[in-house]
Amino acid sequence: MTEPxxxxxxxxxxxxxxMAHGGGGRMMQQLLDKIIRPAFDxxxxxQQHDSAIINIPANRLAFTTDSYVIKPLFFNxxxxxxxxxxxxxNDLAMSGAKPLYISCxxxxxxxxAIKDLQRIVxxxxxxxxxxxxxxxxxxxxxxxxxxxxxxxINTAGVGVIETESSILPNNIRTGDAIIVNSDLGRHGxxxxxxxxxxxxxxxxxxxxxxxxxxxxxxxDANIDVHCLRDLTRGGLSSCLIExxxxxxxxxxxxxxxxxxxxxxxxxxxxxxxxxxxxANEGCFVLxxxxxxxxxxxxxxxKHSNSQQAVQIGTVSEEHADGRVILQTAMGIxxxxxxxxxxxLPRIC
Amino acid sequence: xxxxxxxxxxxxxxKLVDAIAKLxxxxxxxxxxxxxxxxxxxxxxxxxxxxxxxxxxxxxGCPVCxxxxxxxxxxxxxxxxxxxxxxxxxxxxxxxxxxxxxxxxKAQGADIRIVYSPLDALKLARRHPGREVVFFGVGxxxxxxxxxxxxxxxxxxxxxxxxxxxxxxxxPPAMEALLSSADHAVQGFLGAGHVCSIMGYHEYxxxxxxxxxxxxxTGFEPVDILQGLYLCIxxxxxxxxVVENQYQRIVTQAGNQPAQQLLRQVFDVVxxxxxxxxxxxxxxxxxxxxxSPWNAEQRYAVDAIDTVEPDACRxxxxxxxxxxxxxxxxxxxxxxxxxxxxxxxVSSEGACAAYYRYRNHD
Numbered sequence: 001m002t003e004p005x006x007x008x009x010x011x012x013x014x015x016x017x018x019m020a021h022g023g024g025g026r027m028m029q030q031l032l033d034k035i036i037r038p039a040f041d042x043x044x045x046x047q048q049h050d051s052a053i054i055n056i057p058a059n060r061l062a063f064t065t066d067s068y069v070i071k072p073l074f075f076n077x078x079x080x081x082x083x084x085x086x087x088x089x090n091d092l093a094m095s096g097a098k099p100l101y102i103s104c105x106x107x108x109x110x111x112x113a114i115k116d117l118q119r120i121v122x123x124x125x126x127x128x129x130x131x132x133x134x135x136x137x138x139x140x141x142x143x144x145x146x147x148x149x150x151x152x153i154n155t156a157g158v159g160v161i162e163t164e165s166s167i168l169p170n171n172i173r174t175g176d177a178i179i180v181n182s183d184l185g186r187h188g189x190x191x192x193x194x195x196x197x198x199x200x201x202x203x204x205x206x207x208x209x210x211x212x213x214x215x216x217x218x219x220d221a222n223i224d225v226h227c228l229r230d231l232t233r234g235g236l237s238s239c240l241i242e243x244x245x246x247x248x249x250x251x252x253x254x255x256x257x258x259x260x261x262x263x264x265x266x267x268x269x270x271x272x273x274x275x276x277x278x279a280n281e282g283c284f285v286l287x288x289x290x291x292x293x294x295x296x297x298x299x300x301x302k303h304s305n306s307q308q309a310v311q312i313g314t315v316s317e318e319h320a321d322g323r324v325i326l327q328t329a330m331g332i333x334x335x336x337x338x339x340x341x342x343x344l345p346r347i348c
Numbered sequence: 349x350x351x352x353x354x355x356x357x358x359x360x361x362x363k364l365v366d367a368i369a370k371l372x373x374x375x376x377x378x379x380x381x382x383x384x385x386x387x388x389x390x391x392x393x394x395x396x397x398x399x400x401x402x403x404x405x406x407x408x409g410c411p412v413c414x415x416x417x418x419x420x421x422x423x424x425x426x427x428x429x430x431x432x433x434x435x436x437x438x439x440x441x442x443x444x445x446x447x448x449x450x451x452x453x454k455a456q457g458a459d460i461r462i463v464y465s466p467l468d469a470l471k472l473a474r475r476h477p478g479r480e481v482v483f484f485g486v487g488x489x490x491x492x493x494x495x496x497x498x499x500x501x502x503x504x505x506x507x508x509x510x511x512x513x514x515x516x517x518x519x520p521p522a523m524e525a526l527l528s529s530a531d532h533a534v535q536g537f538l539g540a541g542h543v544c545s546i547m548g549y550h551e552y553x554x555x556x557x558x559x560x561x562x563x564x565x566t567g568f569e570p571v572d573i574l575q576g577l578y579l580c581i582x583x584x585x586x587x588x589x590v591v592e593n594q595y596q597r598i599v600t601q602a603g604n605q606p607a608q609q610l611l612r613q614v615f616d617v618v619x620x621x622x623x624x625x626x627x628x629x630x631x632x633x634x635x636x637x638x639x640s641p642w643n644a645e646q647r648y649a650v651d652a653i654d655t656v657e658p659d660a661c662r663x664x665x666x667x668x669x670x671x672x673x674x675x676x677x678x679x680x681x682x683x684x685x686x687x688x689x690x691x692x693x694v695s696s697e698g699a700c701a702a703y704y705r706y707r708n709h710d
Contacts, residue, residue: 196464269352271464272696329358330570332393334706340685341451344438344462344696 022142039121052136062097065156077206081120085127096167097159109148131210169246177293181306185278207282244322253313355569364574382540383410383697405669411487412695420445435469436484466498473510496614511644521631548603624664663690
């Protein structure tokens with residue numbers, strides 16, 4: 001007769017998330033202590049209080065939140081964790097704020113691999129360090145298998161506004177230069193190609209990146225920034241159409257001057273998509289007086305994710321409903337419209 | 349981008365526009381057959397560059413637009429069934445059936461997936477042996493060969509959980525049907541380059557001869573289209589009517605022989621209904637008898653479906669080139685991409701959608 005094995009009846013070392021990891025008991029503590037807190041470790045998080053107590057040295061705060069739901073969770077150029085941190089950092093930066101603190105709320109599906117979770121939270125930490133922010137509070141919940149896509153992340157962020165300028169769509173002025181910091185459409189195409197398992201000669205990587213540094217550089221160079229906006233879902237066209245309507249002006253952009261990488265253009269041709277409507281995660285558009293366009297572009301080009309910075313157009317005149325006109329390569333002009341629903345791949 | 353940028357060169361385009369203006373001594377009506385060409389013409393503003401007397405008529409070459417409503421309803425009925433994974437090209441998901449569209453059905457919980465090829469649907473069937481996978485195959489001779497290949501492979505693999513709802517159509521009989529109608533205004537055709545890359549253009553030779561009409565097989569970039577127009581107008585001015593091939597970098601007279609062989613092996617040529625055009629002899633492709641086990645129409649018995657055509661929709665006239673989208677009283681008012689009355693407002697290749705997207709403010 002063999003001796004019965006005497007081991008702990010509570011299996012605490014799982015390789016996958018189980019419901020008990022969200023149950024508030026020892027396994028949840030273990031998940032927090034072994035995976036999440038070490039990744040985000042900082043003095044404020046270490047307080048382990050119900051709220052993060054933070055000192056903010058400013059009279060103007062920017063405060064934002066966003067949720068991240070993406071498939072696949074890991075993609076060329078990033079993952080959902082990097083996306084969640086950069087997305088919130090960028091929302092703050094676009095308000096002219098210096099991002100300081102963010103929260104992280106994880107909704108994890110039962111069965112999710114703990115090593116993947118570990119990889120994602122470490123990626124969040126790396127992105128936070130790069131952007132100069134701290135992850136100071138958070139939450140985690142586990143949902144039943146089949147009730148989520150592996151992992152959803154919600155982040156909120158606060159930042160301080162140190163600049164005297166008001167950076168708002170209403171501050172866009174006739175005569176302003178319209179500048180983008182980077183090439184267009186890379187994130188959306190990278191995700192789509194990976195999701196559909198399409199192989200391309202050269203891998204298209206997402207442009208997912210923090211935009212806090214190039215924006216801060218604009219302020220440091222005393223550029224009179226009128227408005228900033230990151231080009232996420234809906235791409236350049238949707239963003240410009242929205243801004244034109246808010247400020248009541250007509251924007252004119254030139255098709256030939258738009259920075260789109262050749263491999264992204266090829267993928268768009270193949271799938272029947274328009275790169276002007278494809279999502280980005282490291283691009284923003286800025287409006288500055290035409291006299292400062294050269295200085296703004298030169299400042300941006302010093303940053304690794306803004307080397308393609310280029311003026312793409314001009315704010316031409318007032319227009320009650322707002323309007324964006326594309327001057328095509330063929331020499332005609334056409335009005336850009338919001339898409340109706342999602343872009344769907346064409347038949348042939 | 350090699351082989352694309354050269355065909356979008358503004359200087360070359362300008363030269364061709366000037367040459368067309370110099371050449372045209374009177375008004376000419378030319379139909380571009382393919383929806384991809386329509387889209388390109390409107391997107392790049394080619395029609396605005398042309399002299400006023402050159403009128404472009406948008407043809408029936410949008411695969412989504414010409415798919416009859418009853419097939420959309422059949423697709424919806426099959427996709428709603430328990431245990432079915434229903435696959436189609438992206439464009440088809442938005443087309444309204446009599447009561448709803450596939451995207452709406454998907455939101456209600458049906459397992460409907462966008463695929464880029466019927467072979468992706470075949471892979472799904474192999475990966476999910478406990479589920480029924482159905483592929484909705486629509487389109488012209490461009491997409492038909494891969495549908496045929498999927499049927500062929502399913503038969504070879506004896507794959508019993510895969511079937512196809514087929515509504516493939518052929519271009520030349522539709523062109524002939526248009527030319528046979530009494531009220532058509534077409535004086536020349538730009539032939540669909542992609543279709544001819546598969547089928548060649550030998551089928552067009554008797555058409556040009558019988559109806560005394562120039563047909564120029566044409567590509568999709570602005571310079572292609574302008575060159576196709578130039579060649580077509582030159583024939584009209586010289587009172588000639590032959591088939592010419594502008595798209596020589598892709599198309600040969602014989603076309604892609606293995607693809608044609610596959611089509612003959614898997615499909616029968618049948619009479620087919622076209623949305624807006626009615627029934628056209630020898631214009632459709634249907635699975636041969638030996639492929640019946642892979643024929644979703646037979647497997648799911650969806651013949652008796654009751655379809656309800658929207659009253660106000662004039663897509664049919666648009667598809668025949670009798671009505672310009674912006675002249676339709678419903679255009680942009682009760683018919684928009686968010687609330688389309690018909691397929692021409694839905695498909696990315698539909699003439700109404702192209703006008704709405706690029707010309708809504710004209």
